[in-house]
Amino acid sequence: MALPVPKISSRGGNLFETFISALVIVVAIGFMVFFVNRTSTGHLGSYGLKVSMADAAGLAAGSEVRLAGAKIGSVTGLTLEQPSYRAVVEIRLRDDLVLPMDTTAAVSSSALGGVYLALTPGHSTVPLAEGATIGLPAPVPGRAKGAPSS
Numbered sequence: 001m002a003l004p005v006p007k008i009s010s011r012g013g014n015l016f017e018t019f020i021s022a023l024v025i026v027v028a029i030g031f032m033v034f035f036v037n038r039t040s041t042g043h044l045g046s047y048g049l050k051v052s053m054a055d056a057a058g059l060a061a062g063s064e065v066r067l068a069g070a071k072i073g074s075v076t077g078l079t080l081e082q083p084s085y086r087a088v089v090e091i092r093l094r095d096d097l098v099l100p101m102d103t104t105a106a107v108s109s110s111a112l113g114g115v116y117l118a119l120t121p122g123h124s125t126v127p128l129a130e131g132a133t134i135g136l137p138a139p140v141p142g143r144a145k146g147a148p149s150s
Contacts, residue, residue: 045094045095045096046092046093046095047092047095047130048076048090048092048130048131049092049099049131049132049133049134050088050090050091050132050133050134051088051089051091051105051117051133051134051135052081052086052088052089052133052135052136053087053088053089053105053135054087055087055107056089056107057107058107058109058115059075059078059087059116059117060075060078061076061077061078062074062075063075063115063116063117064116065119066108066116066117066118067097067118067119072093072094072097073091073093073094074091074092075090075091075117076090077089077090088133089105098128099121099127099128099134100121100123100125100126101122101124101132102123102124103119103120103121103122103128103134104119104120104122104134104135105117105118105119105120105134105135106120119134
């Protein structure tokens, strides 16, 4: 007894292939929805800034960056700057937002206890460039950079 030979159609495709193709498309759409919800911005472009702070307690990579309560970015890294021993928080922000040079930053927490970096824009007409640092201490007149204070 011979085994049955499957019929090969010149029409191409069958129900199984159609089902798998539809599943791949649904997974791709699901990934995009997840991405938009995870970033909470729906915006794909971003730029990096640094924030120099005396205390960054509670922040970690992945923490939210908010402006007026709305998520506009996330924390990408934390380092310690020596010899000042200030925390340097690396952040990525939506590239459709241009913040002024005198923007300030503070660590805040939500009602549910989540810690985030809150930015408050200033009134300067000079925008922050990519890679700029927010919160650098103002230089003291008459003292060399890096000289110890009295």
